[in-house]
Amino acid sequence: MPGPSAPLLVEARGLTKRFGGIVAVHALEFAVRPGELVGLIGPNGSGKTTTINMLTGHLKPAGGEIYVRGRRADGLAASAFAALRVGRTFQITQLFSRMSVLENMLVPGLARPHSTRPAVTRAARQHLEFLGLAALEKLQAKNLSGGQQKLLELGRALMLDPDILFLDEPFAGVNPFLRDEIIALVRKLHAQGRTFVIVDHDIQALQRLVLRLVVMSRGQKIADGPVAEVRENQEVLRAYAGI
Amino acid sequence: MRALSWCGGLALAASVLAFPFLVNAYWLSVGVLAMFYAIVTASWALLAGYAGQFSFGHMAFVSLGAYTSGLLVKWFDIPVPLGMAAGVVVCAVVGSGVGFVGLRMRGPYLALFTVAFSEVLRIIFVSEVEITGGSGGLEVTPLFHTRSDMPSYYLGVVLLAASLAVMLALVASRWGLFFRAIRENEDAAAAGGVKVMRFRVLAFAIASAFAGLGGGYFGHYIGILTPDIGSVDQMGLVVAMAVIGGAESIIAATIGALGLEFLVEALRSYGQWRLVLFGALLLLTMRFARNGLLALAWEQVRRVDRMRTSRRAREVGE
Amino acid sequence: MTDYLLIQALNGLTIGIIYAVIAAGLTVIFSILRIVNFAHGEIYMMGGYFSYFAIALFGIPPLLAVIAAMLTSFALSILAERTLLTPLYSPTTERKGDYGILVTFGISIFLRNLALIIYGPYPLRPPSFFAGALIAGPLIMTWDRVFAGGAGIVMLAALIWFMQRTPWGEALNAVSQSRESAAIVGIDDQRFYMLAFGLGGALAGGAGALVGPIYSLSPSMGLIPDTQAFAIVILGGMGSVAGSILAGLLIGISESMFIALFPDPSRSLTYAQAFSLVILMIVLLVRPTGLFGRVHTAME
Numbered sequence: 001m002p003g004p005s006a007p008l009l010v011e012a013r014g015l016t017k018r019f020g021g022i023v024a025v026h027a028l029e030f031a032v033r034p035g036e037l038v039g040l041i042g043p044n045g046s047g048k049t050t051t052i053n054m055l056t057g058h059l060k061p062a063g064g065e066i067y068v069r070g071r072r073a074d075g076l077a078a079s080a081f082a083a084l085r086v087g088r089t090f091q092i093t094q095l096f097s098r099m100s101v102l103e104n105m106l107v108p109g110l111a112r113p114h115s116t117r118p119a120v121t122r123a124a125r126q127h128l129e130f131l132g133l134a135a136l137e138k139l140q141a142k143n144l145s146g147g148q149q150k151l152l153e154l155g156r157a158l159m160l161d162p163d164i165l166f167l168d169e170p171f172a173g174v175n176p177f178l179r180d181e182i183i184a185l186v187r188k189l190h191a192q193g194r195t196f197v198i199v200d201h202d203i204q205a206l207q208r209l210v211l212r213l214v215v216m217s218r219g220q221k222i223a224d225g226p227v228a229e230v231r232e233n234q235e236v237l238r239a240y241a242g243i
Numbered sequence: 244m245r246a247l248s249w250c251g252g253l254a255l256a257a258s259v260l261a262f263p264f265l266v267n268a269y270w271l272s273v274g275v276l277a278m279f280y281a282i283v284t285a286s287w288a289l290l291a292g293y294a295g296q297f298s299f300g301h302m303a304f305v306s307l308g309a310y311t312s313g314l315l316v317k318w319f320d321i322p323v324p325l326g327m328a329a330g331v332v333v334c335a336v337v338g339s340g341v342g343f344v345g346l347r348m349r350g351p352y353l354a355l356f357t358v359a360f361s362e363v364l365r366i367i368f369v370s371e372v373e374i375t376g377g378s379g380g381l382e383v384t385p386l387f388h389t390r391s392d393m394p395s396y397y398l399g400v401v402l403l404a405a406s407l408a409v410m411l412a413l414v415a416s417r418w419g420l421f422f423r424a425i426r427e428n429e430d431a432a433a434a435g436g437v438k439v440m441r442f443r444v445l446a447f448a449i450a451s452a453f454a455g456l457g458g459g460y461f462g463h464y465i466g467i468l469t470p471d472i473g474s475v476d477q478m479g480l481v482v483a484m485a486v487i488g489g490a491e492s493i494i495a496a497t498i499g500a501l502g503l504e505f506l507v508e509a510l511r512s513y514g515q516w517r518l519v520l521f522g523a524l525l526l527l528t529m530r531f532a533r534n535g536l537l538a539l540a541w542e543q544v545r546r547v548d549r550m551r552t553s554r555r556a557r558e559v560g561e
Numbered sequence: 562m563t564d565y566l567l568i569q570a571l572n573g574l575t576i577g578i579i580y581a582v583i584a585a586g587l588t589v590i591f592s593i594l595r596i597v598n599f600a601h602g603e604i605y606m607m608g609g610y611f612s613y614f615a616i617a618l619f620g621i622p623p624l625l626a627v628i629a630a631m632l633t634s635f636a637l638s639i640l641a642e643r644t645l646l647t648p649l650y651s652p653t654t655e656r657k658g659d660y661g662i663l664v665t666f667g668i669s670i671f672l673r674n675l676a677l678i679i680y681g682p683y684p685l686r687p688p689s690f691f692a693g694a695l696i697a698g699p700l701i702m703t704w705d706r707v708f709a710g711g712a713g714i715v716m717l718a719a720l721i722w723f724m725q726r727t728p729w730g731e732a733l734n735a736v737s738q739s740r741e742s743a744a745i746v747g748i749d750d751q752r753f754y755m756l757a758f759g760l761g762g763a764l765a766g767g768a769g770a771l772v773g774p775i776y777s778l779s780p781s782m783g784l785i786p787d788t789q790a791f792a793i794v795i796l797g798g799m800g801s802v803a804g805s806i807l808a809g810l811l812i813g814i815s816e817s818m819f820i821a822l823f824p825d826p827s828r829s830l831t832y833a834q835a836f837s838l839v840i841l842m843i844v845l846l847v848r849p850t851g852l853f854g855r856v857h858t859a860m861e
Binding site: 078 | 428
């Protein structure tokens with residue numbers, strides 16, 4: 001567990017996002033230190049995915065600032081965040097459907113500067129091995145099962161050699177075996193030194209996995225702390241009572 | 244299978260090189276046009292089929308390249324190759340501009356925008372009669388001052404071969420991977436670190452440059468250049484060539500262009516009906532053989548080959 | 562001078578109503594099938610010719626000819642939809658967006674060339690529906706234009722009535738708001754896609770029929786109004802027939818003003834065509850997410 005004085009990996013200050021007249025995220029303060037395993041939960045419409053989208057460059061904040069390793073990053077394109085080694089997966093798995101599993105892995109690898117094809121191919125195969133997808137290398141991504149596609153998407157993010165990974169609903173619609181597999185993979189990757197921020201509705205799974213829980217409701221952060229502490233939080237319970 | 248490909252390739256190459264000696268002057272001129280359409284169609288396939296950027300403004304760059312080269316040669320008396328090169332550069336720059344401006348648009352909106360752009364350019368070329376000669380045509384200095392079309396034809400072969408070499412090298416490189424990734428899923432590509440904006444603009448620049456090259460070649464061959472070459476109907480012909488051949492493969496699109504151009508001439512006696520025929524063929528191909536007729540034929544060949552190998556295996560097993 | 566401008570403005574109003582009809586048809590097609598229909602202008606063109614031949618061959622009165630043109634356009638559209646667009650509804654079709662673009666572009670090429678053969682490349686000037694002109698003080702408007710404007714208003718009113726007061730229309734409306742919700746409620750019949758495409762085509766064909774005597778017919782007459790229609794639909798707001806009407810009138814009037822005020826009369830006609838194209842380009846630049854923007858914004 002990193003100490004309180006460790007430098008921040010990703011930080012959001014006063015982050016705000018509006019869609020039309022609706023405030024999706026309001027003045028959010030959120031910071032992640034290297035080595036953390038954070039869960040981000042909240043009822044539907046609480047702004048979780050919008051926050052992730054802003055923290056990975058897929059949405060531009062209406063207000064506030066984002067810092068990656070201490071440098072301003074809000075307003076940068078998603079590809080710039082990727083170049084800063086901020087990885088992510090999507091709520092609905094986003095793959096290059098008609099490209100092979102290996103090619104899916106090669107794209108982010110070759111997008112990095114100074115990368116060579118042999119080295120990237122080797123790294124891709126290593127990651128595929130780690131994820132148990134090595135035998136499927138030549139298959140088109142669209143022909144994989146749903147679970148395999150989720151793992152491939154994780155693999156693609158790993159090709160960035162990310163310091164921090166934002167996983168958006170990795171357990172959504174996933175059978176218990178795959179869920180446990182994903183939890184095990186995340187633990188292993190975390191042990192290797194990668195930081196995780198995981199958004200999900202499956203509070204049971206998250207509680208097993210993460211060390212810190214952030215709760216959002218209606219675009220605002222209502223709780224942020226160790227899992228046990230947050231669980232007792234009245235406001236959190238009230239927020240969830242509605243569902 | 245591989246032997247078949249090699250044989251087919253060699254046969255094709257041989258016939259392409261020997262072509263002028265096998266046909267009369269009329270068909271040779273068709274051959275020249277076929278080279279032109281092949282360059283234009285291949286570059287469109289690169290942009291739309293491979294990189295997924297549906298631009299219906301491709302012919303605008305063909306005419307831009309042709310008029311640029313024709314006018315520069317006419318006004319400043321520069322050598323024709325230099326004029327053509329200038330046309331290529333102008334098209335690359337304007338193409339980048341269109342690509343940049345079109346960044347905010349996806350799919351059908353980009354298509355709409357490029358159609359509008361193409362028509363605006365055509366209208367300008369028609370209207371500014373003092374400069375372009377309008378619909379009456381612009382006299383363009385010919386490339387070769389020979390009566391025979393042979394030099395034009397062989398130049399076309401060289402330009403086509405060079406263009407294909409560049410495009411195929413691009414496709415095999417990591418840039419090719421990025422183009423396909425952008426086509427498949429822009430968000431995933433961005434999340435993977437691909438500079439989507441840069442590559443979309445690049446795709447436009449490259450494809451437009453080739454269109455401009457084709458345009459320059461066409462202009463200096465045809466002698467009298469009219470704005471019609473940039474019309475939506477010409478675009479439709481190129482789209483038909485690419486789709487019927489196979490829009491996502493540069494080689495297939497090229498073959499589609501060559502085949503269809505010869506077919507257009509072969510069916511000359513049918514007059515306007517051949518364009519209706521191509522329209523129908525385009526629609527049928529889209530509906531029933533989306534990857535193009537060549538892919539369909541290839542599948543059939545592969546199926547026969549598979550059946551033959553499995554039959555042979557069974558016979559051996561007995 | 563002001564009289565001239567006023568007359569031009571009125572003409573612009575008439576043409577604006579026609580544009581609105583075309584745009585309304587496009588709106589219906591887009592909101593239900595979710596494709597940008599590149600062939601819309603060609604159905605408009607066909608409608609014009611259908612009306613002309615209905616009168617030339619059968620001598621029927623103008624109003625019936627327009628209705629006949631609408632019915633024939635309806636049938637033609639459904640034919641195209643059934644033969645070529647059904648892959649759009651199948652889950653196994655990949656890249657439906659690309660398919661929609663290429664297929665409708667292909668249909669437009671096909672129809673345009675077919676028209677070139679059947680009708681020849683030269684513009685055809687159908688005889689006036691109604692001879693003479695309406696004269697009210699300084700204002701002069703040919704009866705054809707009055708008829709076109711009036712009939713156009715009737716078509717738009719009929720469309721709105723249909724969408725809001727009939728069960729089929731309301732179902733169409735529901736599907737246009739959200740395909741998913743409509744499917745849940747049990748409305749996911751392919752008949753709706755057929756109806757939508759046919760309806761859109763009927764409106765385009767009707768507009769073409771009205772415009773024939775005013776602007777004459779030619780196989781390529783569909784391109785510019787089609788462009789205008791796209792600009793209107795994007796500008797006027799998606800799914801909003803009312804917005805399309807307003808935007809249609811606006812664009813119609815400004816186009817007339819542009820022609821009237823263009824400094825170089827020798828070029829005004831050709832550049833007038835460019836006007837609509839430039840409007841479309843600007844609209845696409847300024848509201849690029851136009852049709853999709855609001856619908857696809859994810860809140861969570």
